[in-house]
Amino acid sequence: MQVWPHRSLIRRRKNSPHNKKGDKMKCEQNKYLTLRGSIDLTETIDEVIFALDESFSNYPAEVTSGLRTAGHQLELIQQKCSNHGISKDFPSILNATVDNVDSWLKPWGKLLTIGEMINPPVPARAPFDYTKPGGEKRNAGNLIGISNHMQGHAFDIGLHNQKTGKMLDLQQLVMIIGEAAKTLGLIAGYLPEPVNGALHIDCKDMKLKSF
Numbered sequence: 001m002q003v004w005p006h007r008s009l010i011r012r013r014k015n016s017p018h019n020k021k022g023d024k025m026k027c028e029q030n031k032y033l034t035l036r037g038s039i040d041l042t043e044t045i046d047e048v049i050f051a052l053d054e055s056f057s058n059y060p061a062e063v064t065s066g067l068r069t070a071g072h073q074l075e076l077i078q079q080k081c082s083n084h085g086i087s088k089d090f091p092s093i094l095n096a097t098v099d100n101v102d103s104w105l106k107p108w109g110k111l112l113t114i115g116e117m118i119n120p121p122v123p124a125r126a127p128f129d130y131t132k133p134g135g136e137k138r139n140a141g142n143l144i145g146i147s148n149h150m151q152g153h154a155f156d157i158g159l160h161n162q163k164t165g166k167m168l169d170l171q172q173l174v175m176i177i178g179e180a181a182k183t184l185g186l187i188a189g190y191l192p193e194p195v196n197g198a199l200h201i202d203c204k205d206m207k208l209k210s211f
């Protein structure tokens with residue numbers, strides 16, 4: 001069964017079959033930080049992408065990933081396993097399904113052992129010992145939760161802007177987001193992901209605003 005922690009917050013873009021009222025997300029009006037293709041959004045990430053638009057007026061960029069389902073997450077794991085030749089040792093990953101945990105657990109765990117820190121499609125215990133890119137060791141059995149993307153609290157900005165054809169500089173993106181984070185108060189954290197060609201951004205959950 002799929003878990004949707006914030007079902008009520010999930011709204012899809014206009015062209016999505018899941019859209020009910022034709023709601024437009026605010027960030028669809030953005031001029032500089034724009035959406036690539038049909039990315040699924042939540043109110044939480046929409047608010048942040050909308051608020052960031054002006055910060056990108058001199059450095060147009062694209063949001064390349066927003067809300068992900070468990071199925072999307074599994075597809076990412078499958079892609080990474082193919083890229084690293086892991087599917088040869090664990091062919092079950094090729095036809096894996098979210099519900100059949102055995103079909104993806106070990107190949108996913110193998111990714112962790114080579115420094116590919118990717119969340120599982122449902123919370124799962126790492127099947128093998130692994131070392132994080134920062135050098136911290138973790139034992140097999142370590143429980144890893146779902147990604148902030150699946151909770152609708154995170155989005156990625158890509159290094160390649162398809163609209164302008166330009167390659168952006170990761171350090172420059174980090175500087176822009178760092179500055180914006182100081183004034184907006186909507187950003188919980190951010191993480192450069194050079195391997196994925198993206199800057200990952202975690203949003204503060206507006207629902208949890210304190211009073």
Ligand SMILES: [Zn+2]
Binds near residue numbers: 149155199201
């Ligand atoms: Zn991300």
